[in-house]
Amino acid sequence: MANLTGKKWRPYLWLLPSIVLIAVFVVYPILIVFRLSFSEISKAGIVGDFIGFRNYSDAVSLPAFKTVMRNTLWWVLSVVGLSTLFGFIIALVINQRFHGRKIVRAILIFPWATSLVIQASVWNYIIKYEYGNLNNLLLNLGIIRQAINWRSSYQVEFVWECAVGIFVTVPFVTFCVLSGLQSIDSSLYEAATMDGAGFWSKLWNITLPLVRPSLTVSTVLNIIYVFNSFPIVYTMTKGAPANKTDTMITFLYMLSFYDRKKGPATALSVIGFLILCLCAGAYMFFVMRKEEEG
Amino acid sequence: MKNAAFSRQNRIALELMLVGLILCAVLFSLPLYSFDANVYTKKSSNTFPGDDKYTAAMEEVNTAAEEYRAQGFSVEIREDQTLRTNSKGETTSLMTFTISETIGKNLWSFFSSALPSAHIFRCITLLLALSFLCALAGTIPSADTVHKHLDPRARALRSAACALGVLALFLIPVFVMMNTYFFSRKLSLYSAELLTEGKENAWSAMDAFLFGGTAVDRMDAVLKGLVFQVSGMIWLLLPAALLMLLSAVQLRFGAVRPALLRGLLYFFVTVLCLVTLYPYYVMLITAFRSNAETTDMYFLHLFPTKWIFQNLTDIINRGVPRYLLNSLLVAGGATAIAMLCGIPAAYAMARMRFKGKSIFLGFVIMSQMFSPVVLLIGIAQLMSTLHLNDSVLGLMLINAAFNQAFAIWLLRGTFISISPEMEQAALIDGCNTRQSLTRVLLPMAAPGIVTALIFVFINAWNEYTISTVLISTASNRPITVGITQFSSFNMIEWQYLFAASLLATIPVVILFMFIEKYLVSGLTSGGVKG
Numbered sequence: 001m002a003n004l005t006g007k008k009w010r011p012y013l014w015l016l017p018s019i020v021l022i023a024v025f026v027v028y029p030i031l032i033v034f035r036l037s038f039s040e041i042s043k044a045g046i047v048g049d050f051i052g053f054r055n056y057s058d059a060v061s062l063p064a065f066k067t068v069m070r071n072t073l074w075w076v077l078s079v080v081g082l083s084t085l086f087g088f089i090i091a092l093v094i095n096q097r098f099h100g101r102k103i104v105r106a107i108l109i110f111p112w113a114t115s116l117v118i119q120a121s122v123w124n125y126i127i128k129y130e131y132g133n134l135n136n137l138l139l140n141l142g143i144i145r146q147a148i149n150w151r152s153s154y155q156v157e158f159v160w161e162c163a164v165g166i167f168v169t170v171p172f173v174t175f176c177v178l179s180g181l182q183s184i185d186s187s188l189y190e191a192a193t194m195d196g197a198g199f200w201s202k203l204w205n206i207t208l209p210l211v212r213p214s215l216t217v218s219t220v221l222n223i224i225y226v227f228n229s230f231p232i233v234y235t236m237t238k239g240a241p242a243n244k245t246d247t248m249i250t251f252l253y254m255l256s257f258y259d260r261k262k263g264p265a266t267a268l269s270v271i272g273f274l275i276l277c278l279c280a281g282a283y284m285f286f287v288m289r290k291e292e293e294g
Numbered sequence: 295m296k297n298a299a300f301s302r303q304n305r306i307a308l309e310l311m312l313v314g315l316i317l318c319a320v321l322f323s324l325p326l327y328s329f330d331a332n333v334y335t336k337k338s339s340n341t342f343p344g345d346d347k348y349t350a351a352m353e354e355v356n357t358a359a360e361e362y363r364a365q366g367f368s369v370e371i372r373e374d375q376t377l378r379t380n381s382k383g384e385t386t387s388l389m390t391f392t393i394s395e396t397i398g399k400n401l402w403s404f405f406s407s408a409l410p411s412a413h414i415f416r417c418i419t420l421l422l423a424l425s426f427l428c429a430l431a432g433t434i435p436s437a438d439t440v441h442k443h444l445d446p447r448a449r450a451l452r453s454a455a456c457a458l459g460v461l462a463l464f465l466i467p468v469f470v471m472m473n474t475y476f477f478s479r480k481l482s483l484y485s486a487e488l489l490t491e492g493k494e495n496a497w498s499a500m501d502a503f504l505f506g507g508t509a510v511d512r513m514d515a516v517l518k519g520l521v522f523q524v525s526g527m528i529w530l531l532l533p534a535a536l537l538m539l540l541s542a543v544q545l546r547f548g549a550v551r552p553a554l555l556r557g558l559l560y561f562f563v564t565v566l567c568l569v570t571l572y573p574y575y576v577m578l579i580t581a582f583r584s585n586a587e588t589t590d591m592y593f594l595h596l597f598p599t600k601w602i603f604q605n606l607t608d609i610i611n612r613g614v615p616r617y618l619l620n621s622l623l624v625a626g627g628a629t630a631i632a633m634l635c636g637i638p639a640a641y642a643m644a645r646m647r648f649k650g651k652s653i654f655l656g657f658v659i660m661s662q663m664f665s666p667v668v669l670l671i672g673i674a675q676l677m678s679t680l681h682l683n684d685s686v687l688g689l690m691l692i693n694a695a696f697n698q699a700f701a702i703w704l705l706r707g708t709f710i711s712i713s714p715e716m717e718q719a720a721l722i723d724g725c726n727t728r729q730s731l732t733r734v735l736l737p738m739a740a741p742g743i744v745t746a747l748i749f750v751f752i753n754a755w756n757e758y759t760i761s762t763v764l765i766s767t768a769s770n771r772p773i774t775v776g777i778t779q780f781s782s783f784n785m786i787e788w789q790y791l792f793a794a795s796l797l798a799t800i801p802v803v804i805l806f807m808f809i810e811k812y813l814v815s816g817l818t819s820g821g822v823k824g
Binding site: 096 | 471474475478479556559560562563566567570571572573574576577580588589590591596631634635636638639641642643646647648651654656657658659660661663664665666667668669670671672673675676691692694695696698699702752755756758759763774777778781788791792795798799802803805806807810813
């Protein structure tokens with residue numbers, strides 16, 4: 001290895017472009033957001049004096065703040081929870097050997113490969129009351145007798161947004177769990193079968209413990225990505241009516257770029273950033289521990 | 295190899311199959327479909343029950359009803375009173391008398407009808423009967439043979455019994471759905487004059503089905519008020535057919551459970567694929583429909599009645615090629631930058647020892663955690679300072695930076711998995727470090743590099759949020775932002791929106807399918823998502 005290492009400063013030179021890129025475009029915006037959150041910002045966007053935590057108190061006292069936080073919590077919990085459950089079940093099924101398995105796997109990856117704006121637009125069309133494809137299809141199949149209003153209230157619309165969120169998140173979980181499943185030695189199952197273990201017992205005692213690392217990684221990452229997800233809510237309802245379907249990310253976007261309230265918006269950014277830091281810390285903990293094991 | 299116990303098992307299976315068949319036949323003869331057809335309506339205004347006008351009207355209705363009864367119909371008279379208060383404050387009453395005929399129909403009457411579902415019903419009957427006959431013919435001569443030693447003919451016949459049973463089971467819901475579609479949706483569209491194509495055929499088929507062809511001239515009136523009901527009992531056909539199928543499976547394989555689980559697996563996977571593909575199907579058909587068809591409440595077809603390729607030409611004239619080009623530039627540039635910075639970094643991480651390595655690793659992983667969205671305001675500010683807002687170059691750099699972490703992580707894993715001995719050999723042969731990297735390591739790491747490359751490309755291609763904020767000039771928009779011009783607040787041109795979406799989706803989906811098999815191997819270690 002010695003001759004590959006070269007001079008002392010060489011490794012840092014190799015890292016330099018990457019460090020510069022991340023520092024300028026990731027770290028520096030973080031600093032800007034922090035600085036802005038403590039400054040007075042006029043409607044025109046001109047940065048003024050240091051004003052302490054006033055932006056934060058403004059943000060918390062916004063009338064929609066509570067709703068938005070509750071929505072964000074529901075959004076993250078339901079999308080991450082249910083997509084983890086579904087993804088796990090689907091991974092268990094497509095890990096079996098059957099004809100056409102390759103095609104099925106290729107198809108299941110579609111939602112992951114598609115831009116979220118496009119997915120959200122399509123679902124927007126599907127659930128239209130007057131001419132949406134879902135009503136049309138169900139009527140034509142004779143499953144329903146009368147068109148159903150799929151977006152009768154904002155609560156229902158929010159549920160639809162969560163459903164679309166789940167739809168696009170499931171493939172990620174599926175493939176994470178699948179990668180965990182495929183690393184399990186099949187002789188473990190054979191031995192368990194010899195010992196007379198049933199399906200549930202094998203699932204509980206072999207599969208679950210061994211895919212737990214994959215599940216943890218996918219869950220933590222999903223919490224971060226789902227929290228940050230913007231296009232679904234923005235395309236389907238734009239947070240309407242009156243921020244009732246907003247999550248934190250869409251809310252701070254509207255606040256900053258439509259309502260011109262940059263101050264509270266940056267404060268919200270920092271709050272979101274800190275929440276993400278917590279999740280990232282948890283993620284680092286799991287990954288680093290896995291690194292050490294591996 | 296003869297076995298008496300086997301003969302008993304097979305006999306029970308055959309008997310169960312016969313029970314299933316008889317059950318089906320019984321269900322076929324029950325009046326599961328009932329139709330309430332209004333054959334006569336009389337309205338009488340200013341009439342209260344019991345007064346003279348009422349008696350006169352009632353007499354008239356009764357005469358009409360007698361006429362129908364004389365023709366052999368079972369009819370019922372109903373009367374409804376509608377009370378209203380007129381402008382003078384007086385209460386008026388409108389009496390409506392209807393003679394309705396309730397017609398019960400069993401499934402056998404579909405057999406000889408000209409209804410659209412008749413073929414399906416004939417198929418189901420035939421399949422069930424054939425399935426039983428095949429099982430019979432395949433079992434009787436070899437009833438006491440252990441199924442491992444069955445002769446090919448018996449085996450083929452029993453397999454056929456299973457296959458026919460599966461088909462029948464599949465066709466039963468199709469049959470029920472087709473009927474509901476026809477009776478409740480299509481007929482009402484014909485009555486409301488919203489659909490004319492094939493109306494005459496439907497009318498004569500209904501006439502023949504309900505009235506034996508005697509009511510041609512009054513079909514319009516009859517069908518207008520037609521209420522159809524299907525008894526829930528019809529779903530008993532499914533367990534009956536399933537009983538037959540399972541018995542056939544028992545005959546063929548000697549055990550039901552594994553085959554049943556297998557069947558469930560395929561069923562589950564099929565449903566899964568259909569659900570996943572559903573939005574793509576909607577996107578595809580909507581992209582090639584006319585504007586009128588996309589907002590048609592009564593669209594009855596699974597595919598466009600006419601594929602309109604004009605939509606593609608239209609979106610080309612509305613700037614879509616430009617958006618696609620921008621997306622290509624952004625994604626390609628971001629990928630190039632991310633790889634140029636990422637490969638050396640990953641190489642250093644994998645092959646060199648230096649102080650602060652784990653700090654850098656932590657730094658990389660942390661930076662992966664932040665989607666640019668939460669930092670939107672900071673990024674917008676930074677870009678305007680650098681005069682990069684509203685430019686394709688700015689998008690390139692942002693996308694490269696936010697995908698840097700994943701690129702390094704995946705490439706590092708790839709490099710580590712390749713033994714350093716090859717490079718050392720190259721060094722001994724007189725190559726320098728750069729040559730050993732470009733000529734030995736990179737070609738060996740090609741699969742990992744391609745995966746990282748494609749992944750960054752797809753992420754940058756699909757990025758939406760940053761682009762909406764940074765880009766204000768139309769000609770600089772990437773496709774994800776460009777498609778939103780087709781959905782303004784008060785009018786959405788669905789066909790253009792989805793035609794453009796289709797163009798934006800196809801390339802990435804194909805790319806993703808290429809890296810699918812590498813994803814599974816490198817996923818959880820890299821921790822990846824767009």
